[in-house]
Amino acid sequence: MPLLRTQHSVLPGFTLSFALSVLFICLVILVPLSGLAIHVSQMSWAQYWGVITDPRSLASFRVTLLAAAGASGINAVVGLLLAWVITRYRFPGRRLMDALVDLPFALPTAVAGLTLSALFAANGWLGQWFEAIGISVAYTPLGIMIAMSFTSLPFVVRAVQPVLEDLTPDVEEAAATLGATPMATFTRVILAQLMPALLTGTALAFTRSLGEYGAVIFIAGNMPFETEILSLLVNIRLDEFDYAAASALASVILIASLVLLFGIQLVQSRLTRRWKGH
Amino acid sequence: MRVWISALLLAIAGTASAQQTLLNSSYDIARELFAAVNPKFQAHWQEMTGEEVSIKQSHSGSSKQARAILQGLKADVVTFNQVTDVNVLHDKGNLIPADWNTRLPNNSSPYYSTTAFLVRKGNPKNIQGWADLAKEDVSVVFPNPKTSGNGRYTYLAAWMATSDRLDGNEDKIRDYMAHFLANVAVFDSGGRAATVTFAEREIGDVLISFESEVNNIRKQYGSDDYDVVVPKTSVLAEFPVTVVDKVVDQKGTRKVATEYLNFLYSEDIQRLLAGFNYRVHNDTVVKETADQFPPVKLLEVADYFGSWADAQKTHFASGGELDRLQAKARSLR
Amino acid sequence: MHERPRHWHQWLLIMAAFAAVAILLVMPLALIFTEAFSQGWAMVQQNLTNPDMLGAIKLTLIVALITVPVNLLFGILLAWCVTRYEFRGRKLLSTLIDIPFAMSPVVAGLCYLVVYGAQSVVGNWFSGMGVQLMFALPGMVMVTVFVTCPYVARVLIPLMESQGQHEEEAAIILGASGWQAFWYVTLPKIRWALLYGVVLTNARAVGEFGAVSVVSGLIRGQTLTLPLLVQMWNQDYNTVGAFTAAGLLAAMALVTLLLKTVLEWATQHNTDNATEQKTEQDTP
Numbered sequence: 001m002p003l004l005r006t007q008h009s010v011l012p013g014f015t016l017s018f019a020l021s022v023l024f025i026c027l028v029i030l031v032p033l034s035g036l037a038i039h040v041s042q043m044s045w046a047q048y049w050g051v052i053t054d055p056r057s058l059a060s061f062r063v064t065l066l067a068a069a070g071a072s073g074i075n076a077v078v079g080l081l082l083a084w085v086i087t088r089y090r091f092p093g094r095r096l097m098d099a100l101v102d103l104p105f106a107l108p109t110a111v112a113g114l115t116l117s118a119l120f121a122a123n124g125w126l127g128q129w130f131e132a133i134g135i136s137v138a139y140t141p142l143g144i145m146i147a148m149s150f151t152s153l154p155f156v157v158r159a160v161q162p163v164l165e166d167l168t169p170d171v172e173e174a175a176a177t178l179g180a181t182p183m184a185t186f187t188r189v190i191l192a193q194l195m196p197a198l199l200t201g202t203a204l205a206f207t208r209s210l211g212e213y214g215a216v217i218f219i220a221g222n223m224p225f226e227t228e229i230l231s232l233l234v235n236i237r238l239d240e241f242d243y244a245a246a247s248a249l250a251s252v253i254l255i256a257s258l259v260l261l262f263g264i265q266l267v268q269s270r271l272t273r274r275w276k277g278h
Numbered sequence: 279m280r281v282w283i284s285a286l287l288l289a290i291a292g293t294a295s296a297q298q299t300l301l302n303s304s305y306d307i308a309r310e311l312f313a314a315v316n317p318k319f320q321a322h323w324q325e326m327t328g329e330e331v332s333i334k335q336s337h338s339g340s341s342k343q344a345r346a347i348l349q350g351l352k353a354d355v356v357t358f359n360q361v362t363d364v365n366v367l368h369d370k371g372n373l374i375p376a377d378w379n380t381r382l383p384n385n386s387s388p389y390y391s392t393t394a395f396l397v398r399k400g401n402p403k404n405i406q407g408w409a410d411l412a413k414e415d416v417s418v419v420f421p422n423p424k425t426s427g428n429g430r431y432t433y434l435a436a437w438m439a440t441s442d443r444l445d446g447n448e449d450k451i452r453d454y455m456a457h458f459l460a461n462v463a464v465f466d467s468g469g470r471a472a473t474v475t476f477a478e479r480e481i482g483d484v485l486i487s488f489e490s491e492v493n494n495i496r497k498q499y500g501s502d503d504y505d506v507v508v509p510k511t512s513v514l515a516e517f518p519v520t521v522v523d524k525v526v527d528q529k530g531t532r533k534v535a536t537e538y539l540n541f542l543y544s545e546d547i548q549r550l551l552a553g554f555n556y557r558v559h560n561d562t563v564v565k566e567t568a569d570q571f572p573p574v575k576l577l578e579v580a581d582y583f584g585s586w587a588d589a590q591k592t593h594f595a596s597g598g599e600l601d602r603l604q605a606k607a608r609s610l611r
Numbered sequence: 612m613h614e615r616p617r618h619w620h621q622w623l624l625i626m627a628a629f630a631a632v633a634i635l636l637v638m639p640l641a642l643i644f645t646e647a648f649s650q651g652w653a654m655v656q657q658n659l660t661n662p663d664m665l666g667a668i669k670l671t672l673i674v675a676l677i678t679v680p681v682n683l684l685f686g687i688l689l690a691w692c693v694t695r696y697e698f699r700g701r702k703l704l705s706t707l708i709d710i711p712f713a714m715s716p717v718v719a720g721l722c723y724l725v726v727y728g729a730q731s732v733v734g735n736w737f738s739g740m741g742v743q744l745m746f747a748l749p750g751m752v753m754v755t756v757f758v759t760c761p762y763v764a765r766v767l768i769p770l771m772e773s774q775g776q777h778e779e780e781a782a783i784i785l786g787a788s789g790w791q792a793f794w795y796v797t798l799p800k801i802r803w804a805l806l807y808g809v810v811l812t813n814a815r816a817v818g819e820f821g822a823v824s825v826v827s828g829l830i831r832g833q834t835l836t837l838p839l840l841v842q843m844w845n846q847d848y849n850t851v852g853a854f855t856a857a858g859l860l861a862a863m864a865l866v867t868l869l870l871k872t873v874l875e876w877a878t879q880h881n882t883d884n885a886t887e888q889k890t891e892q893d894t895p
Contacts, residue, residue: 009696010780012789017692024685025707028757032719033710035726054597055605078631085628089616097628099872100636105811106864106871107639108818110838111857114845115639118646121479125642126634139464139481150635182620211715214820214838218845221464222422225608228465231717231821236467238721238825239341239425241366242596247725250718257713265706301830309847336830337843350729350738351746351828371730470846478850498848 036254039247051248059225060233061252067141067229068209071148076202078149079156080194086157087164101157104150113218116147120219139221144229147215152205159201163194196271200264207260211253297330298534303353305340305360305427305517306468307491311554312357318550319541323534331534339426339468341366347373347522354526354535357519357542359488360427361385361586364518373524387516388542389556392574393435395507396476396485396492403483407509408439411484412457419464419482421472423593423600428469432486433600434589435513438577442511452603459607477504488515489571493555514576517556643861646854658855666832667840667856671817673748674836678755678816679809686763686808691793694771695779705768708761716758720825723754746828751836754822759815763808770804770878771797807874814867818860 040048051057086098104112120127120137130137137143167190175185191198213231221227228236230253237246304312316333323331336343336353344363347353348371358364367373379386397405403416411418423429436458437451444450463482466472469491476485477499485492492506519539526532541547548560552567583589593599616622647655658664693705711719728734728745737744744750778800782792798805820838828834835843837856845853 009776010783011695011776011792012783013691013793014696014698017688018696018698021685021689021692021704024689024760025704028753028760029707029710032722032726032757035731036718036722039725051596054601056601078635081624082628082631085625089621089625091616091625093629095872097632099868100632102868102871103636103640103864106814106818106867108820108838108841108860108864110820110841111643111818111860111864112639114841114853114857115642117479119639119642123480125638138479139475150639153635207713211713211718213715213717214824218842222467223462223465224604231715234715234717234721235825236422236424237596238724239339239345239467240594240596241341241345241370243725245596246721250715250721253715253718257715258710261709261713262706265709306846334830334833336828336834338829346746346828348730349724349745350734350743352743468846474846474848 033254036247036250039243040251043244043248047244048248051245052252056224056228057230057233057249060228060230063141063144063226063228064210064230067144067148068206070145071152071209072202072206074145074149075153075156075205076198079153079201079205080160080198083157083160083164087161102154104153109151109212109214110218112150113147113215116150116215117143117219120146138219139227141227143219143221144216144227147219148209148212149205151212151215152208155205155208156198156201159197159204160194163197167193196267200268203260203264207257207264210257210260297332298531299332299334300355300531300535300538301334301336301351301353302355302357302538303336303343303347303351304357305343306337306421306470307428307473307488307494308357308359309335309337309470310494311490311551311556314550314554315542315547318547319538322541323537326537329534333538337470339421341425341427347371347525352525352529353522354529354531355519355521355538357517358427359515359517360430361516361518362430362590363427364520365587367520367522371524373522374520375523378520379518381520382539383543384559385516385518386520387518388539389517389548389551389558391488391490391515391517391556392508392512392576393431393486393515394489394492394512395509396487396495396504397507398483399503399505401505401507405484405507407511408436408458409443409454411436411461411486412454413461416461416484417463417482418458418461418484418486419466419472419476420462420486421469422465422467425467426469428472428487428491429465430589430594431488431513431515433593434579434583435577437593438513438579438582439509439511441582442577452606455603456606456610459603460610462607489557490555508572508574511575511577514578640861640865643854643857646851647858649854650851654851655855658849658852659859661852663831663835663840663844664852664856667835667837668859670748670751670833670835671837674752674755675813675816677752678759679812681756682760682763682812683805683809685760686767687805689764690767690771691797694768695776705764708764711758712761716754716819716821717825719757720754720822723750723757723822723826727753745826747834750826751823751834754826755816755819758819758822759812762811762815763805766804766808766811767801770801774800803874803877807871807878810867810870810874814864817863 082097082101086094117138118124120130120143122128122131122136122138124138127137135142137146171189172185175189180188211231216229217232220229220232222232230249234246234249237249302312312335316335320331320333323329340358340360340363343356343358344366347356347367356364356367361379364378368376368378382388395405397403405411405416410416420432421429423433437455440451440454464472464475466475469487472485472487473491473495475481477495489508496504496506519542521532521535521539526535545560545562548558548563549566551558552563552570555570557571558564579586579589583592591598616625689704689708693701724745725731726733727750729738729743734744742749744753778796779792782796783789787795818838823836824839827836827839829839829843837860841853841856841860844856
């Protein structure tokens with residue numbers, strides 16, 4: 001164990017905490033993941049390729065990606081708006097708004113799904129208004145998008161908020177004095193500084209949306225080729241006793257989310273380093 | 279407040295006792311049925327042996343149920359809606375013998391049903407038979423054949439009835455099936471989810487489900503809103519039951535489990551089943567309830583597809599007929 | 612930084628924010644409780660005392676009661692390990708813990724099924740011992756531990772990193788045992804964050820749906836948790852019941868939000884104090 005240590009610390013307990021942490025991570029995270037990997041590795045490349053390029057799988061990739069992209073887009077805008085209003089202005093209800101933003105993290109996804117599907121059904125509180133102008137929300141890709149944007153809303157707000165808090169109004173005021181329009185001040189000065197945080201938040205929201213299941217299955221029509229998301233297809237393949245196909249599809253989601261996760265961390269550490277360097 | 283606390287305490291304390299427990303793993307829409315059967319069996323068993331038995335229920339798409347049992351769910355008896363899902367228990371897990379369906383009368387199927395339609399009041403789209411379901415302006419709801427036995431019956435019934443109508447011309451059947459599948463509005467994973475979509479979310483012109491289920495919906499949601507249409511030809515839907523030998527031998531519940539299944543054939547329960555709009559075998563009950571069930575020409579899967587196993591392979595396997603038809607249906611939408 | 616809005620367009624922005632919060636967050640909450648109470652208080656009571664509901668509440672509590680301490684212990688160990696020592700693979704260890712965040716719960720459920728199911732080597736061995744893992748309580752606890760394991764560690768690591776280890780080192784040099792150093796020095800500094808982590812872990816453990824639905828046997832009153840009961844009752848023609856269960860979970864979510872806000876404030880306060888003390892120490 002001391003071989004691992006690169007620097008000595010007077011604090012005892014390294015061996016214990018290190019060994020238990022590694023044991024836990026192995027049992028809880030790595031063993032199940034390798035189980036999936038072993039399952040997938042038993043397939044030939046042709047089989048694997050066949051499963052993931054099957055038209056239905058491709059359609060579910062498309063549905064999932066498009067809906068997640070749309071949801072992240074909505075969240076980038078709505079999240080920025082909420083973060084801006086909460087950090088910049090003082091008005092009654094601000095604290096409540098701030099606290100409520102985390103609701104999607106605290107509310108179980110199944111509850112969110114049930115509620116959103118009732119809310120946006122053709123006879124629901126909100127659905128009827130959409131229906132009146134000829135737009136169906138529940139059981140369409142639009143519904144999937146709404147469910148995904150609900151569950152991932154806090155990511156953008158919470159990523160942008162601290163940065164916005166640290167931004168001093170000096171620069172804005174300077175820009176304004178120099179004759180910049182408010183719009184120009186916003187896009188050139190503020191948005192430029194917020195960009196890294198906004199992108200991180202949006203990417204996190206996107207990652208979460210890719211894997212979202214509970215909220216989506218209630219409101220999606222679950223129609224193959226149209227409103228069938230990847231996680232549901234994994235479940236369906238399981239029900240068909242097709243473990244190989246389920247594992248192959250699962251590996252695609254998994255790789256995509258891991259790449260996104262590590263990508264975000266890499267970019268983030270680069271950016272903070274650059275930030276500190278200045 | 280006191281109610282809350284006592285409820286919570288009750289929940290936490292639970293009830294631990296040494297009495298025998300049966301787990302009945304069943305298909306999705308049998309929830310109300312077994313909720314009615316179980317108390318009757320408990321009384322019957324008490325009377326017969328003087329012992330108490332508690333019965334637990336698990337409901338889901340029957341393929342999912344079979345998978346759970348293969349993965350270790352300790353179900354003493356299965357009451358499914360399709361032979362394939364029972365066969366899997368033998369083929370993949372060797373939990374039951376191959377000849378399980380000879381152990382009880384009528385292919386181990388205490389009751390049967392067929393697939394029928396539920397339409398909106400007054401039948402505005404004038405749906406009378408399978409041919410009408412492929413018309414352009416009709417939207418249908420039924421569960422996903424990949425995950426639900428109910429959905430598989432619907433798919434096969436449409437195929438078989440059309441095969442009869444078109445003298446087995448496969449190209450024409452495929453054309454019909456593609457149009458039929460193009461009309462599907464929502465594919466839920468189980469029969470009950472499809473019901474909720476149709477009745478509560480008001481999606482679709484026709485719900486296709488078991489005759490029993492469509493009649494129960496009328497009961498649940500009010501008979502004024504819907505009409506039941508039973509097509510002239512449809513599929514024979516059997517509801518196979520068996521004890522899971524490996525489990526009952528391990529748990530020592532073979533006797534009570536076997537009796538539970540036998541009990542389903544008793545006149546009392548057959549009458550109860552008829553009350554849930556299942557068709558039954560008991561002669562007395564059949565006579566009593568004759569006008570409840572319109573005559574249907576019941577087509578058997580084995581006559582058209584060889585066997586359930588063959589139908590499963592050609593139609594429902596990955597890349598099979600259903601997948602190809604879905605792709606075709608997509609281009610029609 | 613906060614200013615009272617002066618221009619009409621600032622008010623417009625605030626209005627837009629309120630509209631977004633109303634539509635996305637408040638209306639769903641309102642709908643849950645409206646639906647749950649739509650048939651009166653007696654119906655709510657009847658739904659709450661239904662055996663399936665009681666079973667679900669009990670199971671949900673058991674799952675949370677096992678999951679939270681396990682992840683609490685593990686979170687502290689991991690945070691201690693990666694913030695108090697320099698060693699090879701430190702970065703890797705703290706990245707691995709993020710995997711459950713990125714993973715689809717359904718995929719997590721599938722992984723567990725593949726590795727610990729009755730048809731696997733491990734599952735088969737347990738099955739031989741008469742212990743059923745998947746489609747029973749152990750499996751449901753296992754996947755819940757998986758999906759919730761990052762929370763405590765994620766809350767603790769940045770805090771403990773920023774606090775540094777000088778005080779612990781001082782304690783050790785002065786003759787305290789490692790355990791005493793942790794108990795009397797570290798723990799008081801991280802107690803609010805720890806509680807915060809527990810609140811987050813608990814909320815997720817109680818509400819997990821995707822992963823649990825893959826490994827639950829769906830036995831009424833036995834392997835149905837509250838979120839699964841929501842789905843089950845929704846399909847049982849029992850919409851009011853489904854929304855009652857949903858209301859219970861939503862109430863829990865609201866309590867979580869409240870605790871979260873309080874704890875965030877407390878942590879903030881705590882860190883501020885700590886920095887103040889530090890500056891005081893540094894100045895002379």
